[in-house]
Amino acid sequence: MAATGSSVLTAEIIGRTENDAPTIVLSAGLGGAGAFWQPQFAALTDMFRVVLYDHRGTGRNPAALPEGYSIGDMADEVIAMLKSLGIERSHFMGHALGGLVGLELALRAPQLLDRLVLVNAWAAPNPHSKRCFDVRRDLLRHVGVEAYVRAQPIFLYPPAWLVEHDARVAEEVAHGVKHFQGADNIERRIAALLRFDVAVRLGEIGHRTLVLATKDDTLVPWTCSQQLATGLPHAELVVMPEGGHGVTVTDPEAFNRIVVDFLASSA
Structure with a gap:
């Protein structure tokens, strides 16, 4: 594991408080903020003890990420976090990069996981997503932080939704610029997700898994989820x-219903 400091990730637990309550860990994408999942809080907190955390190098877990930082490092950090919280088994829901963390966690510590929810994730690199991330890195390197953050909604949300929610998007951009995690950290997190490839190991993951995609995802082709589901x-x-x-934000009612039904099913 790359050296990122010995501190355990700071986490927040919301929802049910009983130690034996079913637990779900929520892992955000490239932005890394646990607050990303706010549209899911109401739907999950009645049923679950919900563990929220900011990824290493973001939010409440600031750090300078080292060269070579990997998805494996991120999974190891979650393992240490769960141990510190005394959580022996939980569901795990990850969005995009967070979904990669879930896959790696399932391979490294399968005993810690019950069910997996992978949202707009992938098992191996694809040329379209790489093109998108390369463009985003170029914006950051050659134009600056504000341009990088201003471009982000184009990759996250459908055009019609962006038009209808222009004021909200402007607030998100302002917040993103103010709380930017740092160019080096973003670059190393992008490098980590572009290196990730577990396609040949999917058959080792025996957990029940919901693979959820959107047909109009601009950043990650829905066929990546199709391939992921075929391999699991x-x-x-x-x-x-x-x-x-960003379907978790644009259509939370439909998204939450699908996720809750999957997690609550006895099959």
Whole structure:
């Protein structure tokens, strides 16, 4: 594991408080903020003890990420966090990069996981997403932080939704600029997700898994989720017709219903 400091990730637990309550860990994407999942809080907190955390190098877990930082490092940090919280088993839901953390966690510590929810994630690199991330890195390197953050909604949300929620998007951009995690950290997190490839190991993951994609995702082709579900032995694929990469924000009611139904099912 790359050296990122010995401190355990700071986490917040919301929802049910009983130690024996079913638990779910929520892992955000490239931005890394646990607050990303706010549209899911109301739907999950009645049923679950919900563990929120900011990824290393972001928010409440500031750090300068080292060269070579990897998805494996991120998974190891979650393992240490769960141990510190005394959580022996939980569901795990990850969005995009967070989904990669979930896959790696399932391979490294399968005993810690019950069910997996992978949202607009992937098992191996694809040329379209690489092109998108390369453009985003170029913006950061050659134009600056504000341009990088201003471009982010284009990759996250469908055009019609962006028009209808222009004021909200402007607030998100302002917040993103003010709380930017740092160019070096973003570059190393992007490098980590571009190196990630577990396609040949999917058959080792025996957890029941919901693979959820959106047909109009600009950043990650929905076919990546299709390939992911095909490779996982116990996966259910749901492809929503619209909602974009950030469907958790653009259509939370439909998204939450699908996730809760999957987690509550006895099958």
